[in-house]
Amino acid sequence: MKVIKLFMQQEYASGVLLIVATILALILSNSFMAAYYQSFLHIPVEVRVGSLGLDKSLYHWVNDGLMAIFFLLIGLEVKREILEGHLSSIKQIALPGIAAIGGMVVPALIYLAFNANNPAAINGWAIPTATDIAFALAILSLLGSRVPVSLKVFLMALAIIDDLGAIAIIAIFYTVELSTLSIVIAMLALLALIALNLFGVSKKAAFFIVGTVLWVSVLKSGVHATLAGVALAFTIPLYAKDEQGKSVSPLKEIEHGLHFWVAFFILPLFAFVNAGVNVTEISLNQMAASVPMGIMLGLFIGKQLGVFGFSWLAIKFKISSLPEGSSWRQLYGVSVLTGIGFTMSLFIVSLAFKDGSLFQYTDKLAILLASFLSGIVGYFVLRANKSP
Numbered sequence: 001m002k003v004i005k006l007f008m009q010q011e012y013a014s015g016v017l018l019i020v021a022t023i024l025a026l027i028l029s030n031s032f033m034a035a036y037y038q039s040f041l042h043i044p045v046e047v048r049v050g051s052l053g054l055d056k057s058l059y060h061w062v063n064d065g066l067m068a069i070f071f072l073l074i075g076l077e078v079k080r081e082i083l084e085g086h087l088s089s090i091k092q093i094a095l096p097g098i099a100a101i102g103g104m105v106v107p108a109l110i111y112l113a114f115n116a117n118n119p120a121a122i123n124g125w126a127i128p129t130a131t132d133i134a135f136a137l138a139i140l141s142l143l144g145s146r147v148p149v150s151l152k153v154f155l156m157a158l159a160i161i162d163d164l165g166a167i168a169i170i171a172i173f174y175t176v177e178l179s180t181l182s183i184v185i186a187m188l189a190l191l192a193l194i195a196l197n198l199f200g201v202s203k204k205a206a207f208f209i210v211g212t213v214l215w216v217s218v219l220k221s222g223v224h225a226t227l228a229g230v231a232l233a234f235t236i237p238l239y240a241k242d243e244q245g246k247s248v249s250p251l252k253e254i255e256h257g258l259h260f261w262v263a264f265f266i267l268p269l270f271a272f273v274n275a276g277v278n279v280t281e282i283s284l285n286q287m288a289a290s291v292p293m294g295i296m297l298g299l300f301i302g303k304q305l306g307v308f309g310f311s312w313l314a315i316k317f318k319i320s321s322l323p324e325g326s327s328w329r330q331l332y333g334v335s336v337l338t339g340i341g342f343t344m345s346l347f348i349v350s351l352a353f354k355d356g357s358l359f360q361y362t363d364k365l366a367i368l369l370a371s372f373l374s375g376i377v378g379y380f381v382l383r384a385n386k387s388p
Contacts, residue, residue, distance in 0.1 A: 014263035015138025018342070021268040022275040022368070029276035041273055054216070062273050063350055066266045068215055068229040073262050074163045075233025076255040083238050086157045095311060095320035096157035102310025103158070103338050104129040104165050107302030114294035121291045124352040124363065126169045128298025128370070130344030133159035134267060135371065136337045139379050146385050150323035151334050158307070158338065166344055167230050174351040175223050182221035186228070189214035193235035202240035204250050207232065224351060267343060274346045275368065277361045291359045292366035299339045299370035300377075308335035333381035339374030341367050 028037040046055040056064065081087040086096075107128035115121040136155060140147050192210045201207075211232040219225035238251045286292070311331060314320045322331065345367045353363065 014134045014267060015141075017264060017268040018132075018134055018138075018271050021271040025272045025274075025276035026279070029278050030280055034278065037276055041276075054219070059273050062266075062270055063347070064219060064225045065215075067270060067347060068226045069258065070229070070262050070266050070270075071167065071226040072211075072229035072233050073255065073258045074160075074167070075230040076236065076251055076258070078160055078164055079234055079236075080238065080251060080255065081157070081160055086153055087160065091320075093157070093161075095314055095323070096154055097161055098314040098319065099154075099307045099311045099335075100158045100161035100165060102306035103131065103162060103303050103335075104306070106306030106309070107298035110298040110302040111294035114290040114297070118290055120358065121294075123173075124291060124295070124349070126166070126173065127345050127348050127352060127363065127367070128295050128302055128341060129162075129169070130166050130341045130348060131159050131162045131303070131338045132340045132342035132344055132371065133163075134263065135340045135342050135375060136378075139337055139340075139375055140334075140382075142379065143382050147330060147334070147382055148323065148325035151326045151330055154323045154331075155334050155337070162338075163344070166348070167227065170224050170348070170351060171227055174348075178222040179220055182217045183223075186214055186217040186221055186223075189217060190231055190235070193232060197235045197237050200237065200240050202237070202242045202248050202250055204236075204254060207236055207250070270343060270347070274350065275364065277364045277368070279365060282360060282362055282365060286360055286362050287365065289359070289362065292362040295345075295363060295366035296370040299341045299345065299367065300373050301339075303339035303341075303374070304332070304335045307338050308332050311335070327385070330382060330385055333378050333385075336374055336378035336381055339378070340371040342371045345371070 025037070028034065041057065041059040043058040044055065045058055045061050048054075078087075087093045108125050111125050111128050112122075115124070133156070136159065137152070140152055140155065189210055193207060193214065196206055196210065211228070214232060215225055215228040218228040218231075233251075236251045236254060237249075239247055239249050242248050308331065311320075315322055322328070346364060349363050349367065353359065
């Protein structure tokens with residue numbers, strides 16, 4: 001359990017940084033610094049090699065580039081957990097897997113119930129289906145021994161499956177018009193990565209070089225570039241032999257190396273560039289519209305109903321059992337915490353509504369409010385349990 005403890009400590013610190021970055025973005029976007037904040041987001045950044053080049057704003061480099069690294073880390077964690085971790089057996093995967101399905105289906109249905117007749121809003125159905133693992137685990141860290149380790153493992157596994165679901169949703173539903181040439185180049189790069197894996201290549205640089213080609217081609221193809229990170233992760237071997245014949249783990253080495261940068265740089269920067277909402281221009285009537293209401297109720301009500309309800313069914317039908325040493329109240333408290341959508345929900349907003357001002361930024365504010373409410377309520381529900 002030492003690994004889980006170290007992971008929780010890192011996620012706690014990352015969660016604090018996410019909060020600081022979010023508050024800073026809100027302060028800047030609601031003060032005389034608002035124009036400077038917007039100028040910062042739209043700083044042009046160009047990378048060019050000969051006639052080939054990428055010219056995007058800082059905002060798009062963060063969402064399309066740095067978030068691909070975040071998804072690379074997710075992919076590495078998913079692969080490791082499936083091969084030898086908390087998702088390596090049917091018994092281990094049953095409860096968090098069923099709970100994760102409920103936590104995606106119910107929020108999506110709630111959102112659709114509010115927006116089924118709104119063609120401009122229908123594309124946002126996946127916004128309330130996500131869970132922000134950094135924030136959720138940060139809150140669990142504050143509770144210490146009030147929450148058994150089994151429930152922390154449950155939340156980690158659920159969040160990993162939740163992320164896998166988000167990856168599938170992005171690939172299937174948020175892909176725009178495709179470029180045939182770029183798709184062909186991406187497929188060739190992916191085949192090269194698979195070959196590197198099959199031949200037991202342990203050099204991480206080889207995977208990164210081909211992975212860069214994969215990312216650029218996916219970026220140009222119309223498929224969202226973050227999926228290149230996941231595809232790269234799944235080709236990196238868990239174990240391989242180095243030049244001296246010694247067993248090494250390229251996957252674990254890369255995962256360990258990336259975790260610091262993702263937790264303490266990429267995610268806080270993503271929060272900073274995406275959470276800046278001018279709340280002075282948003283009225284209560286606007287927040288009562290179908291899109292923000294669908295998001296808020298989807299996250300705060302839908303996630304807890306889906307996760308807890310599907311978990312209850314799985315346990316009652318003896319498909320799985322209550323996590324060891326935990327109570328129904330504790331399971332409910334953790335279910336409430338899954339309503340903290342934050343990072344992943346903000347990311348899906350950027351895909352669902354390309355025009356960020358389409359709903360006057362009420363969609364982003366709805367995510368922030370629902371995530372804050374889920375965190376507060378979940379914390380106090382869990383805190384009501386006495387320490388062992």
